Each structure stands twice: as C-alpha cells, then as structure tokens.
Amino acid sequence: MTSVLRYAAFTLDPAGGNPAGVVLDARGLDDDTMQAIAADVGYSETAFLTEEATDVQPVRYFSPKAEVPFCGHATVATAVAIAERNGPGEIVFSTAAGLVPVMVDDDLRATLTSVEPHVEEAGDIQDVLKLLGWSAEELNPELPPRIAYAGARHLVLSTATRQRLADLEYDFDGLTAYMLERDLTTLQLVWRESPTVFHVRDPFPVGGVVEDPATGAAAAAFGAYLRELGLAQPAITLHQGDDLGRPSLITVELRPDDSRVRVSGNAVPITAPA
Template structure:
C-alpha cells in the first residue's frame, strides 16, 4: 500500500498555504499509478520520489515538469525524517537543489530561467474578464519560465486582482495551446512586495493558493525587466483571497541567474 503524506506548503499553519501530497517511496509506481494516486488525493500537486532523488509531479489531471510547493513539502518531509541539510532533486525540468535549515524552512534553487515577449493578450484578458486599462503599464505582460511556463499579467489595483472569475474551459484551452502551467496574476504593493494569484485549470484546479514555480518565474521576470536590482529578496503574498494565506520569499543574487524560493511546510491531517 502506498503511503501518501500531506503537507501545507508556504505556511506554518496547517489550515493555510497550498496542500501537497508527498509519496517518499514511489519505487515500483508507473506514471498511470502516480496519476491515479494524485487524482485520488485531489490536491493541485502530489510529488513522487524514487531512487536517486528523482521526483515527479502530478496534478489531478496531468503530470507537470516542476512544482515549487510540492518540492518544498517533499524537502521538509525528508528533513523531518533524515534531518536538515542539502538535497538534490532530479525533476523532469532539471536538477533542483534544496536546502532545509534547522527551522525546517526549505529553499529551492530553480533551473535556469528565461523570459519571453508575448505577441497578444486580448484573448487572455477576455477570458479573465479584465480590461487592458486595468493592467499596470509598469509591469508589462510576459511569459516567464523557471521550470514551468507562466503568463505574467499585472493588475493596476488590488481590487482588480481580488475580483477573479474566469471561464474555466476557455482558459484551459488557451493555456494548453501555449504550454502554460499557470497564469501569474500580480499586484505590486511596494517595490519588493507583491500579491499574486495563479489560476491552474490545466491541472484541474481553479486556483492555486501558493505557487512556488510561478514565484521563481516571476523573480526572473522582475530581474529581466530591471524592475528590481539584485541582490534583493521579494515577498509574495498568495492565497489571501481564498482564505488560505501563503507567504513566499524569492531571492535574486548578483552571482547567479537562477532564482531561489523559500518557505515553510507543515503536516496536515488526512481527510477521514
């Protein structure tokens, strides 16, 4: 019988953050079995660890190349059993080093990121029910990658970000056509503090309450567009509009173009 652990990531409160399933011994499970377990768990992601530090990530609907919150959850679960220290995960997106400190706070280092121009966003805005004049012109739309692809759209007000109601099927089709994992919807509170939301319909989830992969991609976006100056640590608030607050820290260094994402994770009780 496969043991599935459950952790809330990017929080110290089991009722907050983003829940992830973690299978620490997935040896012998094929992709179909992993997909079935992830669908049964029902969280936005479940991570499966096999020999050699290999990790695969499955949403209830499909495998994804990388998931930040499930990586944090997996690292903390391992540290609780083996002690804090350095880990190296081999993921479909590439090698992900993770450090877990004595307070069981995990910091992952992304794969090499990139940022792409976006040819048009009219369809995305229509699906979201947003107008172009509700965007922040200082944070232009881009596609950003740090293990998975995300479309970054910045709202000009917190109210615009809070009012999110989109066409699930249309956004799913839009994202699949463009190989997007989430939309990274953001509002800038200060130069280094942001509020973010992440629709995730391609994974069968309306919205993620904490998205480490998108946080890493967003850090790369800010650096590429010279909207922040490394070295810098960014604070991302996510999940507040869902009643599941999450806190994500993103570090950009001068000596490394990869992005570091930090957060806590705590066990949660499995449903009866």
C-alpha cells in the same frame, strides 16, 4: 498500499498555504497509478520519489489531471518531509525540468534553487484578457505582460489595483484550452504593493484546479521576470492565497552573481485531508 503524506507548503499553519501530496517511496508505481493517486488526493500536485535515495533524488509531479515538469510547493513539502526524517541539509532533486537543489535549515525552512530561467514576449493578450473578464486599461503598464520560465511556463499579468486582483472569475474551459495551446502551467496574476511586496493569484485549470493558494514555480519565474525588467530586489515577498482563505508567504531571492532564482518557505504536516 501506497503511503501518501500531506503537507501545507509556504505556511506554518496547516489550514493555510498550498496542500501537497508526498509519496516518499514510489518505486514500482507506473504512470497510470501515480496519476490515479494524484487524482484521488485532489491537491494541485502530488510529488513522487521514484527511486531509492541517492545523492540526486528523482522526483515526478502529478496534478489531478496530468504530469507537470516542476512544482515548487510540492518540492518544498517533499524536502521538509525528508528533513523531518533525516535531519536538515541539502537535497538535490532531479526533475523533468532539470536539477533543483533544496536547502532545509534547522527550522525546517526550505530554499529551492530554480533551473536556469528565461523570459519572453507574451504576444497578443486580448484573448486571455477576455477569458479573465479584464480590460487592457486595468493592467499596470509598468509591469508589462511576459511569459516567464523557471521550470515551468507562466504568463505574468499585472493589475493596477488590488480590487481587480481580488475579483477573479474566469472561463475555466476557455482558459484551459488557451493555456494548453501555449504550454502554460499557470497564469501569474500580480498586484504590486511596493518594490519588494507583491500579491499574486495563480489560476491552474490545466491541472484541474481553479486556483493555487501558493505557487513556488511561478514565484521563481516571477523573480526572473522582475530581473528582466530591471526591477530586481535582493528579497521579494509574495502574498498568495489570501483571497482563498489559505494565506501563503513566499520569499524570492535574487542574487547579483547568479541568474537562477531562490524561493523559500515553510511546510507543515496536515493531519487529515484538507
């Protein structure tokens, strides 16, 4: 029987953060089996280590509905799970998006370094605004829509008010179709509290999940987005999951000498399925 560990990522509280499944030994499991395990676990992603540990550790990620190229919170959870057994240090994961180094410190706080990010124009967003029940007038013109990538593609939309972000209700099937057509993993919905503090929400219908409580891949993409707009800060704090009752805290680091984005957070075991 396959052993599935459960961790909450980007939190120190098992009742907070984003739950992730972790299978430390997925050798011999085929795609259908991994997909079935992820569906049974029911979290937004479950990570599978598919080969015996070497200097580079292959990993695959499955949502309840499909495989995804990269998942930040499951990467953090997996790195912490390994560090709890082998001690702190660096782990390099080989993902479908590329190599992702993760450093776990003595406090079991993990920092992943994204693949090379990029940002592109979003094009016409009237359809997605309609699916969200938003209007163009409710957006923040200082943070224009973009598609940002740091291992997976995310459409960034910024609201002018915290209340608009809190009142999230959308057409699940319609948004699923919209995102699949554009190869989007989540929407990164944002409200700016200050130049270094943002509140975010991430609908994830393509994974069979209404919303992620913490999204490390989108956090990395958002860091690239801010740099592209000339709004980079050395450290940026993202609050996510508050509106779901699963508060998460994500730190994004942007270094002037490296275009890649670093995303940091804690992860703690969940003793029973959440």
